[in-house]
Amino acid sequence: MPVTAGEFRSAMGRFAAGVTVVTVRDPACGDRGMTASAVCSVSLDPPLLLVCVKKGKRTDAVLQDGDAFALNLLSEDQVLLSNRFAGYGDAPTDDLSDLDIDRAPLSGAAWFPGALARIDCAVHGILDGGDHHIYLGRLEAVDLPGDRDDLRPLLYFAGAYRTAGDRL
Numbered sequence: 001m002p003v004t005a006g007e008f009r010s011a012m013g014r015f016a017a018g019v020t021v022v023t024v025r026d027p028a029c030g031d032r033g034m035t036a037s038a039v040c041s042v043s044l045d046p047p048l049l050l051v052c053v054k055k056g057k058r059t060d061a062v063l064q065d066g067d068a069f070a071l072n073l074l075s076e077d078q079v080l081l082s083n084r085f086a087g088y089g090d091a092p093t094d095d096l097s098d099l100d101i102d103r104a105p106l107s108g109a110a111w112f113p114g115a116l117a118r119i120d121c122a123v124h125g126i127l128d129g130g131d132h133h134i135y136l137g138r139l140e141a142v143d144l145p146g147d148r149d150d151l152r153p154l155l156y157f158a159g160a161y162r163t164a165g166d167r168l
Contacts, residue, residue, distance in 0.1 A: 016157040021072045021085045022051055023109040026062045031096045031110055034059040035086035037156050038132070039071065047139040048124055052132040058094070060133055068107030068122050069137060072115040074154040076163045081112060082154060106140040116151050118143040 017037035024032050038052035051071065053060045063069060074082055084091045091098070101110040104120035111118040121137025128134075155162040 013158050016155050016162065019074045019078075019082050019154040019156050019161070020051075021074065021081060021112065022053070022059065023070045023072065023104075023107075023111075024059060024062045024066055024068075025103075025108040025110070026066060029058075029062065030094065032059050032062050032094050033085040033096070033110060034093065035082050042136060046124075049119070049121065049137050049139065051135050051137065052129055053135060054132050063123065063133070063135055064126070066107075066123065068104075068109070068120070068140075069135070070104040070107050070109035070111055071119040071121065071137070072110075072112045073117040073119075074112075075114055075116050076152040076154045078112070078114060078154055079161055082161070104141060111143065116146070116153055118145075 018039070020036050020039050021033050022036050026032065034053065034057065036051055036053070040050055042048040042050050049071070053063060083089055085093050087093065096110055100113055102113065103109070104111050104118065106120045106122060109120070119139055120141040122140050123135060124138040125136040126133055127136070153164050155164060
């Protein structure tokens with residue numbers, strides 16, 4: 001018996017995921033961002049990660065034509081940023097002029113102050129992933145602000161934002 005999309009979504013919703021914002025900078029359209037939790041490390045040599053982007057979205061179109069992107073791993077106090085780039089609320093996802101941002105060195109895409117880690121990637125490859133494209137990013141620059149013991153990640157689990165508890 002085939003698994004339905006709803007069953008698959010419910011099952012994967014029981015897997016806690018870090019919340020990120022993928023950003024791109026396109027000379028024609030400017031800045032763009034999207035919230036993503038389908039992100040994971042792939043390889044240490046070379047350093048690769050992957051991010052999944054729904055086909056047909058504006059960020060997907062920019063990535064198809066571009067060669068680089070940035071990834072911001074969000075902290076627990078960046079829920080509003082996550083919501084903004086997930087399309088909730090009135091704030092635009094393609095005009096970042098009201099935000100305090102830094103620029104990633106390779107892509108020129110937005111790096112958000114307060115993120116747990118900020119990563120700049122060259123597009124290493126694009127794979128077909130059903131209704132998503134899987135972008136392989138080769139890490140070109142990393143910014144790791146803060147003390148490791150003080151980091152408080154923003155997580156998404158069972159349909160809601162969560163935070164990490166104390167270490168076991």
